[in-house]
Amino acid sequence: MEKDWMIGAPVCIKVSGSDQVLEGIVFTFDTDLNCVVLQCASTTNKVDRAMDFHVIKASSILEVTASTSAATDLPVTSSPLPDLSWDKLREREKASILRLREDQREKGIGISDRGAEIFRALSKTLPCHWGSSDNIIILDTLRLPPPYRPEDLRAIENDTSALNRVKLVLEKERAKIYSAPIESSANTTP
Secondary structure (H helix, E strand, C coil): CHHHCCCCCEEEEEECCCCCEEEEEEEEEECCCCEEEEEEECCCCCCCCCEEEEEEEHHHEEEEEECCHHHHHCCCCCCCCCCCCHHHHHHHHHHHHHHHHHHHHHCCCCCCHHHHHHHHHHHCCCCEEECHHHCEEECCCEEECCCCCHHHCEECCCCHHHHHHHHHHHHHHHHHHHHCCCCCHHHCCC
16 A cells, blocks of 8 residues: 555645645655654744644545645655654653543533533632542542532541531532523533
8 A cells, every 4th residue: 555655745635534634745654554644834833844744544534635735835854753752752641631531521521410510610619620430629628429419528638617618609509500400511402
């Protein structure tokens, strides 16, 4: 399949699952991984003529067409790419996964609708984040496990004043939430 990919050819590639068309120069084709590496103009650094490299699985490519503009916009790269630090890549991967999980939890992905509503209500006035097992961690000293009732609230440390104060806030927020109809993200209508 390598002969099908002309290294250095300017192309436009449409990938499945996205409306985006990547435009650049074919940097290489990896027969072991069955993917093409496309050298594109940087989307973040327009000043220094920096480049982005996209690794695209061949099975996800919908269409490849010749490009005339990609050839003139990019500098030709004849030198190999620098070596990568596997330790730094693993650190970036872990950090990205943690950020993604936190973003998903903040958006309520994998959390009950009521749990997500309670989290949003509490986080408006109190510092909150998601802990393990769908627990809401409040003020870094309190833990609220499902089903997120005031009587379920527990102190991680012996902070009874915070416990009592947050119980009052939680009771009021739950009263507001339960008096309003639940909004499901799956059944939203304009």
